[in-house]
Amino acid sequence: MIRLLLRGRSGKREFSTTCSRGSYGKTIGNLRIGKDTRVIFQGFTGRQATANARESIEWGTNIVGGVTPGKNGEHLGRPVLPTVREAMEKLKPDATGIYVAAHQAPAAIEEAIEAEVPLIVAVAEHIPIHDIMRIHSMLKTQSKSRLVGANAPGIISAVGKCRIGFQPLPCFSPGRVGIVAKSGTLSYEAASSTTRAGLGQSLCISMGGDVLAGTNFVDALKVFEEDEDTEGIILIGEIGGVAELEAADWIAKYNQRSSNPKPITALIGGVNAAPGRVMGHAGAFTLPGEPDALTKIKRLEKAGATIVRHPEKFGGAMKTLLADYNPPRRNSTSGPLQRRGIHTMRSVRPSLVSHALEVNLNQRRPLYIKESLGLDLLRERGINASEYSGTGRRRMLAIGVDRASLSPCVIASPATDPLSPHVEAKVFPFDYRSGFDKKLVPEVARYLQLGDPYRVSLPKLINGLVDLYMKKEAFLLETLFVERLGDLKVVGANFGFDDAAFRSSKRQEDIHALRIIEEEDPQEVEAEKDGIVYLKFAGDGNIGTLVNGAGLAMNTVDALADAGGEAANFLDTGGKATSETVKKSFQVILQDERVKVIFVNIFGGLTLGDMIANGILLAFKGLEMRLPIVVRIRGTNEEEGQKIVSLDSLSLEL
Incomplete structure (x- = not known):
């Protein structure tokens, strides 16, 4: 529904106001x-932090200590303190x-x-x-x-x-x-x-x-x-x-x-x-x-x-x-990347959280609810809302996230006709903690081309949407409304909520109970249970893809297209792929009858190339696959991984 006006006729992004990064820009030098x-770790004594710190120290990183709430002592030969404030005072990180x-x-x-x-x-x-x-x-x-x-x-x-x-x-x-x-x-x-x-x-x-x-x-x-x-x-x-x-x-x-x-x-x-x-x-x-x-x-x-x-x-x-580049002569008196001075501190409250690291491999995605359920949420808040009857000029009003100002925003458009070549939406950012500034309502009303009687109704609609957005941790609340007898009536709702709030923090259970899994793709739902992001593409793609890392998975789909192929899916095993997730990924891909060949593209970072190679072999044999597989392994232990796969007569890109 929304078309954000990213570049207006003047060539500049259109905003009614600007929530600039302000003094934060002065911290770039940090x-x-x-x-x-001088580096400290928060969650210093946790298992993952310990392994990372030990490796970083051996490499040369100047880790001077860390913080674990409620603890005083020593870890990896370095001090452990209970709060960051105390660490700042004693360790000067x-x-x-x-x-x-x-x-x-x-x-x-x-x-x-x-x-x-x-x-x-x-x-x-x-x-x-x-x-x-x-x-x-x-x-x-x-x-x-x-x-x-x-x-x-x-x-x-x-x-x-x-x-x-x-x-x-x-x-x-x-x-x-x-x-x-x-x-x-x-x-x-x-x-x-x-x-x-x-x-x-x-x-x-x-x-x-x-x-x-x-x-x-x-x-x-x-x-x-x-x-x-x-x-x-x-x-x-x-x-x-x-x-x-x-x-x-x-x-x-x-x-x-x-x-x-x-x-x-x-x-x-x-x-x-x-x-x-x-x-x-x-x-x-x-x-x-x-x-x-x-x-x-x-x-x-x-x-x-x-x-x-x-x-x-x-x-x-x-x-x-x-x-062809001629670097300028260096100043011999300056060394590389010198340490900064320490800033003056101010008092802080002690940490109230436990810093024990818990690795959660579940992938997240926004939850979009059915339009009828969105209209119900509005009616519960006293907002006039029902399905569109086909009469009345529809305008768009939404609450969303503005990535440029790093804040929530009101998004408004006076037109919603999808056939219109220039449907423009204007963004009105507001501070998360202060809330939407009511002084901006007249400007929103003017942009929406509302008559005077309806400008009185607009604050009620904005306030209701902002309240729902903040209390239920929405990602996007997009509405279509019409003018009706001095009131604004919502006739369309496209509502998305942040799944991470529920999955990682167990918040908003009532909202996420509205998810209708039966209407989603069963293979995508199955993959999600194992921490795998799997998206089945429309069309006639016949190449199954299995990749570790979202960016690499996107680039893999692009690379196949550049070579004249067409991917049947996007699949990200996650940055810490294991033999088990590789096997599960193959199982999901094989349920797509269009797939005629599988391309495995693994970059060994935290994931070791030889471990993934063994996982590929186990999956290949355990699932009795008959499809050809092309494997690309790069990064950590890539030579060992390539050797394992090539010795087993799989097709391998070296």
């Missing part, structure tokens, strides 16, 4: 990490890595913000979107803390041997290329490609695949511009939002103002994404009116970025570009 960066489960992560992030930790890295997936909006509302009001994530592998300086996150270390080597990416797996592919090309990496920043990111492409590009160790830049985007267009605008201006610009290469995943579907990442979907992948590619190309279609091509492309 992204410059290196060998002297520059950064914190948050290693807690999704339902605990919001409180941990807030505790770090209140303690004014300069850099906060949140790796957890599936943090409820309303929690993230509240956190962004806090971040905008301060200038001390910078957030990377959530739903991101973190940030890593290959030059400074500083890892805050769970990036696979064998992929990285000290070098010259800066990487910023939405997709973790594709960023590992890019790192491996530049390592094989002999270029290495300087600093790698994960934007992450969430709907709202703490650090975006432009933030990272600004760091890379000034970083002496970075000579070339890689940008990896995907469908969803406008961050790539904002990056393209920045790149175009950068190339104009710089006499010696650093070369930039880019990849955009999701050219062949299923319309209206969430492609694995929480933010990987395109609302009507948002740019598609091809639009983003064209804008980046026009801005001067070199586009590649597969992450393996990054190394060769960047090597060619850097051959």
Whole structure:
């Protein structure tokens, strides 16, 4: 229904007001990490945090201690403290890595913000979107803390041997290329490609695949511009939002103002994404009116970025570009990525959460309810609502998420005719904690072209929608309404709610009880039970795909299309694929009678290539498959994995 006006006639994004990042922009410099960066872990004594910290310390990361609520003592030869505030006072960290489960992560992030930790890295997936909006509302009001994530592998300086996150270390080597990416797996592919090309990496920043990111492409590009160790830049985007267009605008201006610009290469995943579907990442979907992948590619190309279609091509492309780049002479008195000073603290409340890490492999997606149920929810709140009778001019009013301002917003359109070539919607962002400003109602009314009698009814409708949106943690509340006897009558409802709020935090059970599983695809529901994101594509696609990582899965579908093939499905086993999830994935794919061949594309990050290879063999034999399988294994233990598969006479791309 919605078509957001992303670029108006003036060429600028249309907003009635701007919720800017304000003083938060002053924290971009906190992204410059290196060998002297002092790091703490929240959830330090948990199993996953312990394994990650031990590996990072051995690599060279300066982890000075950590936080576990209620504990004082020592872990891995480093102090353990009960609160982040105490850790700031005694350990003076520059950064914190948050290693807690999704339902605990919001409180941990807030505790770090209140303690004014300069850099906060949140790796957890599936943090409820309303929690993230509240956190962004806090971040905008301060200038001390910078957030990377959530739903991101973190940030890593290959030059400074500083890892805050769970990036696979064998992929990285000290070098010259800066990487910023939405997709973790594709960023590992890019790192491996530049390592094989002999270029290495300087600093790698994960934007992450969430709907709202703490650090975006432009933030990272600004760091890379000034970083002496970075000579070339890689940008990896995907469908969803406008961050790539904002990056393209920045790149175009950068190339104009710089006499010696650093070369930039880019990849955009999701050219062949299923319309209206969430492609694995929480933010990987395109609302009507948002740019598609091809639009983003064209804008980046026009801005001067070199586009590649597969992450393996990054190394060769960047090597060619850097051959023509003349890096400026370095200032010999300045070392790489020096440690920042510590900010003055203010008092904070102690943490109220347990930081024991719990790994939850269930994938999330928004829950859309039937229109009739949405109308029922409105009537319960005293809003005039019923099905459209066919008479009356329909207008659109919605409450949604504005990815540019990192906040909720009212979306309004005076026309909803799908045949109209220029149906425009205007966005009115508002602060999550303050709520919608009633002073904006007249401007919304004018844009909706409402007459004076109906302007009185508009606040009631807006307030009712905002109340439902906030209390039930909606993702999108889209309504169509008509004017009726001095009142506004809702005649259409497209309501989506955040599944993560229910799955990870057990909130909104009444709303999620409205899900009608019987009306969904049974194979997709079956895969979901095993933590697998499986989407069956319409059409005549006959290639089944099995991939670990949402970004890589999107790129796999695109790569098959580039080669003249057509995928029958999107399948993301998750970033921690196991032999069992691989077997379950094969079972789901084989239920599609259209599939004539299966392409397995695994990048070994946290997932080891040889382990996955053994899982493929077990599934192949246990399921007695007769279909040909093509296997691509890259990354950690790739040679061992390739050897295992090739010895068993499977078809293997080397």
